[in-house]
Amino acid sequence: MNPLLDVSFAAIAPELVLTGAALVLLLVAITRGRPQLVMLPVGLATIALGAWVAIGGDLVPGVVLALLGVAAPVLPIVLPGRATLVQAWGAGLALGAALVLTLWQVGPVLGADGGSLVASASFAGSLASDGLSLFTRLTVYLSALLVVPLGYAYLQERRINRAEVESLILLAAVGMAVLGGANDLVTAFVALEVLSFALYVLASLARRDRRSQEAGLKYFVTGAVASAVLLYGLALLYVATGTLSIPAIGASITSVLVPRGVAMAGLVLVTVGVAFKVALVPFHFWTPDVYQGSPTNVTAFMAAATKAAAFALLLRLYLVAFPGLQAYWVPVLAVLAAATMLYGAFAALSQHDVKRILAYSSITHAGYATIGVLTLTRAGLSATLLYLLTYAVGTIAAFGVVIAVERRRRGEVTLTNLRGLGRTSPLLAGIMALALLSLAGLPLTAGFIGKLEVFRAGVDAGLTWLVLIGVLSSLVAASFYLRIAGIMFLDDAPEAVAVAVDGDGDGDGDDVEAMEAAEARMPLLSAGLSSAVAVAAALIVVLGLQPQLLIELAGHAGVLLR
């Protein structure tokens, strides 16, 4: 706590916990069956640290740390010989702790009625602590917390649950959270690379699956190109303005001392780079392949959390650094948003692979979220943040169901595989339908609230034309979401399943065979998957019925450090 160094541990408490947890989990993996070699000392140290923090006056982080410290050695005891489960629980607990710490950071503001978050900087202005950074954390950690249990049994079954998975998810989450708060160009770029590298590995996790390899490679190549373009743009911005600090760039970018040409070149390159990362048309082309090929839980994580983090970068750059140039970028970004909304929706119409459909849907949703950015208002910022959270919840629930169907089939999930799911597993199909309705933005789901807020901000800011394009795109999107729902509920189950379910009861051989075939097609649930999907579904309903708290939080979060 040396004031000269301006290190604020409180500002990065959740990230510290996660980074620590990631390292511990990696260390545990190399102890080869003797986890207590790491867990015990680390646990004791963490308890001590927690006690010290608590005595220092910060009760919540102290208690959280102490609990984590207790959990560390206990986990291997209650889960003897199940190394991967220890990893998953460890990551889950760490993420839960990070979520609690994030709420602790938000807490003081939430309690005060009507007050907004107070933006502050730490690390000599490198890291912002404002609405954007806190809400992004919330979305990212919530997504990660849902994705870890979602994917556990799936990875296990495909034999790709290697020791680094959970650590990589944690590190990616840290990168995303830091990106949300990155207040200078270097921090932003480093955070972006941290999360990207973790995701490159995660995408190609299935080493024996060629599609996963393809996804990883494609993601890596396009991601590296995008990063390079973005970096070039950031460098030009530095050249033009002479500063790395995003608020300082914003303050000086319109100054006569700044060479307009260089600044514009920087803006163009940054726009391309960021558009790649959030997958705006025409820089979206990597998305379908990567989303389809990656292990499904990784896809869910990318769709939900990476999108939120990349949007955090976009929001901060355009709303803090570039408002002075808005005459140039608003029209461009508006056209990109319109193209994204329409292209994603129409392209999804002709797809048969469910993961691909959801990938195109994620493209469409990036377009909607961009509307909030284009309003250049506080309400628009809040709306985008809210939208990303509601989208994350909906998309995680949808991918969760895909995982359940995929696990038995060990391969891609096409629309035909979902036929009759409403009859064979009504609950699962119901959750899928709920998630799709939410993604389509139908009333009484979380997705509607997100869409309502974005559209409202758009109309209020005079972007009615863009909102109308959003309406058109929602309509097209609704038709393919509806198609999936229709296939699940309105089509009858495939023959074999129908036979097995109806069962003529004469007990002959075909029946048994049919039973087995049907069995193989039945979706498979595990405790982790069901609970994650159930929580996501519950969030969709609760946020749809009573969104007040979240809207309020997003409203408070419409604060940027300038």
Added chain:
Amino acid sequence: MGPITLTIVTPLIGALLLALAPRARERDVRALGLGVSLATFASSLWLLSRFDVANPDLQLAESATWIPSIGARLAFAVDGVSLVLILLTTFLMPLILVASWRSVQDRFVGYTAAFLVLQAAVIGVFATTDLLLFYVLFEFTLVPMYLIIGIWGGAGRRAAAVKFFLYTLAGGLLMLVGILYVHAQTGTFDYLAIRDAVVSGRLVLSAAQQTWLFAAFLVAFAVKVPLFPVHTWLPDAHTEAPTGGSVFLAGVLLKMGTFGLLRYAMPLFPDATIAFAPWLIGISVVGVLYGAIVALMQSDVKRLVAYSSVSHMGFVVLGTFALNDIATTAAVVQMVNHGLSTGALFLLIGFLYERRHTRMIADFGGLAKQVPVMAGLWLVVSMSSLALPGLNGFVGEFPILLGTFATNRAAAILAAFGAVLAALYLLWAYQRIFHGPLETEANRTTPDLTRREIVVMAPLIVLIVAIGLYPGPLFDLVGPSVDRVLAEVAAVAGGVR
């Protein structure tokens, strides 16, 4: 808890109970569905008893917070128009459920639950005074109705369900943009506040703004009514829906469109209402004649009635935009009448279909000798639908034409041909189905209505006759509210502020 809340919550509780017991025995589900829908009807009668008929205002207001930070409330209140539509909804629901006892075998729990949820949402649509909540419920009705058509419908159910969904969603989303635009201008979703601002001249929308906003609302409601040329989803939806779905669709869901025009589009955008009125009269006359002529050519009796719906709802819109108190009040009365007559026709068609598994008119003939009760009821209901004096259709349709004649002579004369054509297609269908020689074996063995089916039909017939002979109370109930809307439109658009 006030009567409106109780009327909305009762079916929801029923649906919740069913959701908690998805494996319940069919007998219990039937009993529960019937009990809950009767309780809802009773609750709506309580609402009626509390209603002050002479008062044209929205009454019995109830409200609760919902999303305070954007100013959306769970606010409800009823006037005469919304009250009769709520009564129509709660009245039809028990009949629909009992009528479906035999025809719906598969997943009856889900069927009942979907209907109860749908009913709650529709009552909410009629009762809410919050624009956002109105949109939410208006759009939400799509989900249960989509399932009802899509799961329990006929062979082409999926395409029909999707068509229904997308058409309505398209209109609804445009209305949402309109609502958000109004919100941007006024800062509130409270219908009463916005209406008062319009009436008192505090909110003045330019002619262009009004035109666009009216158009946005109009698209949503025109699809729902449905007005020509956005009616094309209706014949498919009606034909493929299960009997109960058709009854509810014709009886209640279509009324959301005409109700929306009267409640929202007209008072909020009075100048645009005046400007659009001639066009809408023109379109509805086209709809009246088009629906009738196409109905005449149908070989499937359910499709025939579906097109007759297009024609009859054209009458309702015609009366609404004739903008005089006779025609517009009668238009609301005709909404109820259409719900009863067409609902009853769909029930009879459903009963016939259950017996024969065909709806082709050519497959029938001479049935009157074999099923006299059904034939008699069919005749009464057809007569009601074609507006025979003494039955309910007449007391709605005749004043519509009368009132329209005063303001727009040509439209009234042309629409009158629609009434003539209605007699033609309905009686011709009756004749082909029930008269003539009893030839085929299938026709000779068709059983007549069962006691349960007669019990379902009886309340409808009673109301059809009662409204026809003694329509006064119904007019008294809706008259003041309609007059108020017309006065508001006239006052603002006439420049009297």
